[in-house]
Amino acid sequence: MSRTCGLRPAVVNKRKFQPSMSRVSIRGLAKSFGPVQAVKDVSLDIPDRAFVTLLGPSGCGKTTTLNMLAGLEKVTRGEIHLDEQNITSWAPHERGMAMVFQNYALYPHMNVFGNIAFALQLAKVPKDKTRERVQRVAKALELEALLERRISQLSGGQQQRVALARAMVKEPKVFLFDEPLSNLDAALRTRMRSEIKKLHQQLNATSVFVTHDQEEAMILSDYIAVMRDGELVQYGPAEDVYRKPQHIYVATFIGKPRMSTIPGHLRVSGQDGVMTFDNDDIHLRWPLATRDGQATAIDAEVHLGIRAEDARMSTDGAGDATDTFTGTVALVEPLGSDTYLEIVRGPHAITTRVEPDLHIKPNAQVVVQLPRHKLHFFDAGSGVRLNL
Numbered sequence: 017m018s019r020t021c022g023l024r025p026a027v028v029n030k031r032k033f034q035p036s037m038s039r040v041s042i043r044g045l046a047k048s049f050g051p052v053q054a055v056k057d058v059s060l061d062i063p064d065r066a067f068v069t070l071l072g073p074s075g076c077g078k079t080t081t082l083n084m085l086a087g088l089e090k091v092t093r094g095e096i097h098l099d100e101q102n103i104t105s106w107a108p109h110e111r112g113m114a115m116v117f118q119n120y121a122l123y124p125h126m127n128v129f130g131n132i133a134f135a136l137q138l139a140k141v142p143k144d145k146t147r148e149r150v151q152r153v154a155k156a157l158e159l160e161a162l163l164e165r166r167i168s169q170l171s172g173g174q175q176q177r178v179a180l181a182r183a184m185v186k187e188p189k190v191f192l193f194d195e196p197l198s199n200l201d202a203a204l205r206t207r208m209r210s211e212i213k214k215l216h217q218q219l220n221a222t223s224v225f226v227t228h229d230q231e232e233a234m235i236l237s238d239y240i241a242v243m244r245d246g247e248l249v250q251y252g253p254a255e256d257v258y259r260k261p262q263h264i265y266v267a268t269f270i271g272k273p274r275m276s277t278i279p280g281h282l283r284v285s286g287q288d289g290v291m292t293f294d295n296d297d298i299h300l301r302w303p304l305a306t307r308d309g310q311a312t313a314i315d316a317e318v319h320l321g322i323r324a325e326d327a328r329m330s331t332d333g334a335g336d337a338t339d340t341f342t343g344t345v346a347l348v349e350p351l352g353s354d355t356y357l358e359i360v361r362g363p364h365a366i367t368t369r370v371e372p373d374l375h376i377k378p379n380a381q382v383v384v385q386l387p388r389h390k391l392h393f394f395d396a397g398s399g400v401r402l403n404l
């Protein structure tokens with residue numbers, strides 16, 4: 017495959033590609049394949065011009081949800097609205113949506129022009145108009161020099177651009193992406209991810225993107241919908257999903273490195289003015305601020321969660337601090353810009369981010385501080401976030 021074509025960011029003429037208003041609303045959507053309930057009662061509001069990602073592990077129902085949006089899969093229950101219209105039973109071509117598939121689904125025997133023009137030819141758009149629209153999209157995505165090339169003569173990145181061009185030429189109200197980056201090698205994947213992000217910033221078209229890659233979701237999305245077993249676990253702005261995960265599943269799925277979690281007993285008493293967390297190996301205590309005086313009393317088995325950037329590490333003694341514990345460095349992972357340490361105490365482990373020039377060695381004894389306002393607590397039984 018040729019890798020010679022530049023992957024410089026495509027500059028799109030915004031004026032010509034300004035999409036119309038396109039808000040998508042999914043209400044109680046469900047899909048069963050015989051006994052398999054692939055999607056169960058999913059409701060989402062996708063704002064006009066937003067980039068929304070459906071995120072979750074393999075088999076959680078992301079593609080089925082996207083296919084129902086596209087009209088490629090009949091819904092078992094529920095409704096899909098585009099702006100003010102109920103489009104649940106509309107045919108795919110009536111919906112004004114364009115899908116970019118994982119395998120690009122390009123026609124290998126056709127050249128790039130033929131691939132981009134195909135849908136317009138099918139819709140009997142006049143020849144001169146078709147040529148004009150294809151040229152315009154090809155220019156936007158820097159494919160002009162490749163229009164006569166066969167698909168088999170293109171690199172993976174170029175094929176991905178043709179797939180994008182084929183969607184763009186339809187001037188859709190909504191773009192649907194089904195894991196479009198998953199067939200690319202790591203370096204190209206990162207570059208094409210930036211391409212899609214820039215394209216969205218320039219086009220501003222409502223987009224729904226499916227991926228199992230949380231990093232991709234964080235980088236691309238305005239809003240993330242985290243799915244598990246056909247259900248929506250959390251939907252909200254990407255930053256909220258990261259900062260305020262509503263379930264331990266979301267907390268540990270989103271973020272790299274993974275959020276550290278430790279089981280223990282949490283006790284909050286407004287009367288004592290303290291909050292305590294204890295298990296056999298770790299005992300922590302935080303004073304409650306005055307405004308916490310009204311805090312709901314809690315006496316529960318929980319999982320304490322903390323992100324690597326929020327746990328603080330020091331090689332000095334613990335002093336009088338009651339929100340620290342001493343642990344042993346089990347793993348040092350230098351990434352160049354940052355270093356991650358895994359610090360263990362008994363069966364528990366916390367990952368923390370430190371400056372790379374600290375040069376901590378494995379087996380060092382260090383103190384970990386868990387600042388109260390950086391902590392997350394999840395009910396040990398249900399996994400649901402406790403709002404303290």
Ligand code: ATP
Nearest residue numbers: 049052053054073074075076077078079080081228
């Ligand atoms: P992946 O990332 O692997 O594509 P996904 O999250 O997109 O996974 P879906 O492809 O939507 O998941 O599948 C959800 C569930 O529905 C899975 O259990 C899958 O096996 C099942 N499923 C999907 N399509 C069909 C089908 N046509 N017939 C039967 N079961 C299906």
